[in-house]
Every structure is written in structure tokens, then in C-alpha cells.
Amino acid sequence: MLPLPPEDLPSPPPALVRIVSDEAYLAFQPTGHRDGHGNRLWDLELWRQGQMLRRWPSVTGSPQAERADRFNRPGNQAPLPPGAYAIGEPIRLGPGDPLEIGRSWFIPVEPVFATARGHFGIHQDVSQDGTGGCIGLASRRLTEDVTDWVRASGARWLWVRG
Numbered sequence: 001m002l003p004l005p006p007e008d009l010p011s012p013p014p015a016l017v018r019i020v021s022d023e024a025y026l027a028f029q030p031t032g033h034r035d036g037h038g039n040r041l042w043d044l045e046l047w048r049q050g051q052m053l054r055r056w057p058s059v060t061g062s063p064q065a066e067r068a069d070r071f072n073r074p075g076n077q078a079p080l081p082p083g084a085y086a087i088g089e090p091i092r093l094g095p096g097d098p099l100e101i102g103r104s105w106f107i108p109v110e111p112v113f114a115t116a117r118g119h120f121g122i123h124q125d126v127s128q129d130g131t132g133g134c135i136g137l138a139s140r141r142l143t144e145d146v147t148d149w150v151r152a153s154g155a156r157w158l159w160v161r162g
Contacts, residue, residue, distance in 0.1 A: 024048040024153035026087065028058075028080065028135060030162040035138075038063040040079075041162075044122070044137075046149050054149055057139050058122075062130030070133075072116045077132050080120060085109040085158040089146045093123075099125050104140045105147040108156050122146060150161050 103122030125136025
């Protein structure tokens with residue numbers, strides 16, 4: 001069951017649409033701002049019943065790949081492709097995981113549309129130099145806050161626009 005996104009977000013495939021007025025979901029869209037490292041800032045928002053409950057500043061991709069092909073070129077560090085994603089169960093990270101994604105949580109997000117790119121998630125951007133396409137958060141505290149809210153709300157869908 002997918003909640004309907006706000007009108008200015010991309011529409012999901014018709015076969016997936018089902019109105020669920022109380023289901024929480026995440027929305028992700030670019031802002032007109034940049035951080036001190038040159039990354040475009042994006043807003044990651046938690047929505048329920050037409051109301052935004054929480055917003056976190058984040059990044060996706062790298063500054064030099066902002067205009068790269070977001071759908072068909074794996075490994076090009078372009079921003080997350082627009083569309084609908086299923087949110088997976090958060091994964092606790094540890095010493096065996098790449099340091100660049102932090103040491104707290106990784107929340108997998110799987111596109112529900114055709115794309116050659118994959119292995120996306122929400123995680124800390126430790127170096128703060130952008131991501132390979134994932135949603136990067138500036139600190140461990142932000143990553144843990146997003147994880148807590150996603151778990152508590154039961155959000156199962158992410159809508160990417162822009």
C-alpha cells in the first residue's frame with residue numbers, strides 16, 4: 001500500500017497506487033542551497049496525513065556529478081534517481097562496514113522502477129564530500145534521529161523528486 005505523495009512529487013506507477021491516508025512516508029527533494037563542501041543540500045522529510053512531521057538536511061551524489069545520468073550509469077556518483085522507493089529494515093553498522101557510511105545505521109531504499117543503478121540507502125556521509133547516490137546525513141546524531149523516526153513511524157516508502 002503506497003500513500004499518495006504531495007502533488008509536486010513524481011507519481012508512482014499506477015499499479016502501486018492505493019490511498020492510505022494515515023501511512024507515513026519519506027519525501028526527498030533538492031533545495032537551492034549548498035553546504036560548505038559544495039554539495040547541493042536536499043530536504044529529507046517525514047510525512048503523515050498530509051503533514052510534514054520532521055525535516056533533515058541531507059545530500060545525494062557528488063557536486064561534480066549533479067548533471068550525470070541518474071538512471072543508467074552505475075557508479076557515476078549522480079544523485080538518487082527520482083521516483084518511488086521501498087524502505088527496508090535499518091541495518092546496524094559495525095567495524096566491518098565501510099567507514100564512509102558511518103558506524104550507526106544504514107537504511108536500504110530499493111527503487112520500484114527500472115534503473116541500472118542500485119544499492120541505495122540512507123546513511124551518514126562521514127567525509128561530507130557527497131555520496132555515490134545514497135542519501136547522506138552530516139552526522140551520526142542525524143543518522144540515528146532519521147532511523148528512530150523511520151522505525152517509530154513505520155514509514156515504508158520514499159518519494160524522490162528533482
